[in-house]
Amino acid sequence: MSLTTGTSPVGPRPAGRFNKPMPDSAGLFYLEPCRPRIRGQSGDVIVVDSTAASLLHEHGQLPVLYFPVDDVRTDLLEPNGTRAHSPGKGEATGLRLSVGDRVVQDAGWRFDQPEWDALAGLIAFYLPAMTQWWQEDEPMPGHARDPYHRIEVLDTSRRVRVLVEGRVLADTTRARALFESGLPTRWYIPPRDVDASLLADSATRTTCAYKGQARYVSMRVRPDQPDDKQPDLAWIYDEPLPDAARVAGYVCFWNERVDLEIDGEPVPRPVTEFLGGPTPLLGLLPPAMLERPRPAD
Template identity: 40%
Template structure:
């Protein structure tokens, strides 16, 4: 009997001449706009484009409501690694421009990819892996996120002023990012910060709310955040507060840590809000 390409025996990362990396997935994935299910697939593939740190899904045509797709009226140029075929999506009483496309790679012929929600109003409204709703982008199977309770001593300073001091942090370890220190509220000088209307979503942690520094100095906005209702896998960070290591001074067990350089560093230096 032939092995289905999504079977574990056939799973491996593969690279196309166009620079795409892709991998079969065993997850049951569904995408919906309004009350209409547009994608229902038990054989998706994850695709990584050059220069993009997060994956996206592509689906066999047979698993897509292609009757809801029409050739794009105004296809974008220079996006999605040379893709030339884009589709507008007509569903639930509205048209979403350039909601779907095909990759030029021979390996991915017969597959259609979709923008995820919150991307320039073109994506679908809801995505699910099995019965769990997924936000922002698909989870990367090669990335790990662990939230561990600790007794390490964490001190945080901003512009030389002590703003947090605790011996009961939760350390969050996330592949390719610096350790984040989630601190009890009672150990943070929250009176020195102002709540903002900014929020971000993370497929691993949930939706975060933010605070900005009230004091003087060259401190970017939204330097402090919290997940009031995190996803179950990181429930230990619920309601705790964390700082951007990139722009504050953290002392861990008496050792001053160097400020890390991350994908957020440039935005923080410019004072722009991260997504």
């Protein structure tokens, strides 16, 4: 996501400056080869198997995998009767996937007469259309990984305090700062420096392609409501992916939903188009939503 979202160079809110006028990012596409072998399967049937996939980068969007039609079991696909126009790409034809008794109505799309000829002969899928995706021989969590995305975790002795309505939820000088492409700095706090009496486990679970699966924590701010109705304020990666291994078990509060102080100075709440938390496992979207921002890190 580092090229196209958040504060990235061609994202909605670039953090830096260019020395020359740049073209309008909205409607700008960049298609490049995807290096790993990518496979998608439905049940025990391999629907797509490609060493020639491409990644489409687009302003305000997560990267999307496109596959050559020769690498796809097109005998398992048929038009689903849905069509939607995508500016700069053309009219998308929605595809239905049928594998045995499993039928996915909105499985993917193709551009039969694309406005941009680079998309000719390519098919894209919504991730939940498959029961499993693979990069080489490893499961692919969340969305397709962006080759330009970077995570760095650093120990910090800066004092980090987290408050909600004046109540201190966490106070530490032993945080770990997670710097991630295009996103606000996230402050991961050891559990012993968090007031657990104000927190409750949440049923929310999300998946990040770079950090793994997170479980969420809510705050008991409404005494008359049960724990499962309280707002989610933080997340924890119990078994993160290798890039985020050093934040395992640490608590990270949503900068957007709490008051954060660093060395006594309040930190403005960031504005993120994707809520600012770990990437939700993408839901099945109809082709009409092709151009809308999807959840991301």
